[in-house]
Amino acid sequence: MTITNQPSPLVAEKLSHYFGKKRALNSINIAIPSTGITALLGANGAGKTTLINCALGLLKPSSGDLRVLQGKAGTQAIKQQIGVMLQDADLPDLLTAREHITLFSTYYSNPINIDELIKQCDLIEFADTRYRKLSGGQKRRVQFALAILGRPKLVFLDEPTTGLDIDARRVLWNTIRELSSTGTTIVLTTHYLEEADALADRIMVIDRGQLIADGSANEIRKVVSGAVIRCESNLSISTAEQLSGVRSANRSGRYLEVVTNNGTETLKELLSKDPKLSDLTVQKPTLENAFTQLINTPKKQSTRSNQGELA
Amino acid sequence: MNAFINETGAELLKAMRAIEFLLPTLVMPMSFYALFGVMLSGAGKNAIYLLATYGVFAVMGPSIFGFGVGVANERDRGWLQLKRAVPAPPLAYIGAKLLTTLFFAATALLPIYLIAGFFGGVELARGTWVSLFLMHLLSVIPFVLLGLTLGFTLSSGGAVAFSNIVFLGLSILGGLWFPVTIFPVVMQKIAIFMPSYHLGELALSIVNAPGEHTPSTNLMAITVMTLLLTGLTLFAWLRQR
Numbered sequence: 001m002t003i004t005n006q007p008s009p010l011v012a013e014k015l016s017h018y019f020g021k022k023r024a025l026n027s028i029n030i031a032i033p034s035t036g037i038t039a040l041l042g043a044n045g046a047g048k049t050t051l052i053n054c055a056l057g058l059l060k061p062s063s064g065d066l067r068v069l070q071g072k073a074g075t076q077a078i079k080q081q082i083g084v085m086l087q088d089a090d091l092p093d094l095l096t097a098r099e100h101i102t103l104f105s106t107y108y109s110n111p112i113n114i115d116e117l118i119k120q121c122d123l124i125e126f127a128d129t130r131y132r133k134l135s136g137g138q139k140r141r142v143q144f145a146l147a148i149l150g151r152p153k154l155v156f157l158d159e160p161t162t163g164l165d166i167d168a169r170r171v172l173w174n175t176i177r178e179l180s181s182t183g184t185t186i187v188l189t190t191h192y193l194e195e196a197d198a199l200a201d202r203i204m205v206i207d208r209g210q211l212i213a214d215g216s217a218n219e220i221r222k223v224v225s226g227a228v229i230r231c232e233s234n235l236s237i238s239t240a241e242q243l244s245g246v247r248s249a250n251r252s253g254r255y256l257e258v259v260t261n262n263g264t265e266t267l268k269e270l271l272s273k274d275p276k277l278s279d280l281t282v283q284k285p286t287l288e289n290a291f292t293q294l295i296n297t298p299k300k301q302s303t304r305s306n307q308g309e310l311a
Numbered sequence: 312m313n314a315f316i317n318e319t320g321a322e323l324l325k326a327m328r329a330i331e332f333l334l335p336t337l338v339m340p341m342s343f344y345a346l347f348g349v350m351l352s353g354a355g356k357n358a359i360y361l362l363a364t365y366g367v368f369a370v371m372g373p374s375i376f377g378f379g380v381g382v383a384n385e386r387d388r389g390w391l392q393l394k395r396a397v398p399a400p401p402l403a404y405i406g407a408k409l410l411t412t413l414f415f416a417a418t419a420l421l422p423i424y425l426i427a428g429f430f431g432g433v434e435l436a437r438g439t440w441v442s443l444f445l446m447h448l449l450s451v452i453p454f455v456l457l458g459l460t461l462g463f464t465l466s467s468g469g470a471v472a473f474s475n476i477v478f479l480g481l482s483i484l485g486g487l488w489f490p491v492t493i494f495p496v497v498m499q500k501i502a503i504f505m506p507s508y509h510l511g512e513l514a515l516s517i518v519n520a521p522g523e524h525t526p527s528t529n530l531m532a533i534t535v536m537t538l539l540l541t542g543l544t545l546f547a548w549l550r551q552r
Contacts, residue, residue, distance in 0.1 A: 078396040089389035094328040106314040
């Protein structure tokens with residue numbers, strides 16, 4: 001990753017947000033890189049959307065510091081420079097894509113030409129169809145068009161592809177990559193590891209309102225590499241942990257679950273230690289395994305700060 | 312300004328395209344008036360009386376449904392949230408909806424005036440027609456506030472149900488369909504708490520309809536109610552954010 005002198009477009013310091021007693025952001029420290037695509041990866045309820053909503057000025061943080069494009073979140077001046085696709089925001093059914101875009105273009109001081117935008121986002125076929133009649137993927141593309149309409153420096157995409165089929169997802173991925181290639185900084189949230197992997201230059205894993213890992217897709221993938229072995233076995237957890245390559249072992253009822261760096265080796269040893277084991281499955285680690293892994297690892301937060309000279 | 316004009320255009324388009332929704336609020340007052348005010352009562356005094364009260368009834372529909380159901384629906388789907396995240400002028404949305412409501416209120420009033428004048432034998436000085444029209448249009452304000460409160464508070468499904476109840480309740484209890492004087496005393500007492508009642512009375516005093524009218528009391532009552540509703544709307548708005 002190239003180191004730039006540009007300040008981070010989004011810096012949170014000890015940022016907390018509570019919904020009643022529930023702590024959605026727990027004194028999180030984060031600095032989004034000034035270029036490329038950053039994925040905020042985490043399970044549902046991890047605090048990703050809360051962070052984005054704070055950055056948009058939709059939520060007022062309970063405590064801590066938050067700077068967006070070196071300014072205060074939620075002011076008209078900052079909103080002019082930001083584009084957003086919210087997680088659950090649907091547009092009114094009875095207007096067409098073109099009408100939605102026309103209305104939104106009056107909000108921005110320097111919007112992209114409407115026809116150009118329609119072409120750029122590949123909306124031509126259905127630009128004059130009422131929103132209600134569009135497919136899920138088409139709706140997201142209209143929302144995406146609204147997000148980039150004002151030529152933003154920073155774009156937030158909150159779960160942009162949730163609920164889309166794989167084709168529609170690929171189409172949107174391409175559009176997001178194209179946007180990034182024009183120099184726009186993109187922050188997207190996702191709970192799909194695959195999506196973060198496919199798009200992001202930098203992945204920040206968020207769990208229970210905290211940043212628990214931060215690195216390139218490759219660095220994160222290492223944590224999640226290997227295999228998860230599950231079987232019915234009487235072996236004790238401590239024995240299982242001794243096997244070569246094993247990162248962690250757990251037991252639920254009669255089942256033993258082992259996360260390992262080296263599936264083949266671990267499996268060989270496992271079979272020789274317990275020839276009677278049964279009901280065996282070997283799977284790629286899920287994001288959940290990765291989280292368990294990340295959370296169990298003592299804090300080695302590599303928050304690579306590149307925020308420049310921020311006051 | 313440009314944003315406001317476009318916002319109003321968008322609101323008008325949405326409303327026109329929801330014709331199945333719009334039609335009843337436009338057609339119902341007109342047909343009720345033609346039936347009860349003119350055909351069944353044989354024109355004359357009743358036609359004048361009911362012109363005043365059905366005018367209030369006519370503007371209530373677009374106000375309560377447009378704001379109650381419209382805002383609830385757009386809030387439910389996250390549309391208002393998105394508008395807050397983008398640099399949309401904060402009041403343009405409400406302003407545009409208000410202008411749209413006034414447009415449809417006028418559209419609902421016009422046929423009633425025509426029926427009254429041509430078939431109901433209602434004769435009023437030109438100035439009185441204008442005052443009545445303005446009175447009816449201004450009646451939109453408390454109903455819009457009421458609609459907004461519903462819209463900010465309820466889910467879109469709940470808003471449909473509640474708007475209907477409020478709409479019918481205000482019409483009947485406020486004496487817009489039949490004069491409250493033919494109601495039992497208890498219901499006459501209830502009417503005093505209905506903004507629709509006071510607006511109806513004010514309209515009645517403008518056309519000098521039969522019966523005793525105390526416009527200053529009505530004006531005071533409706534002012535207090537409007538202020539209360541403004542407070543309620545602000546509270547609902549702050550709470551939903």
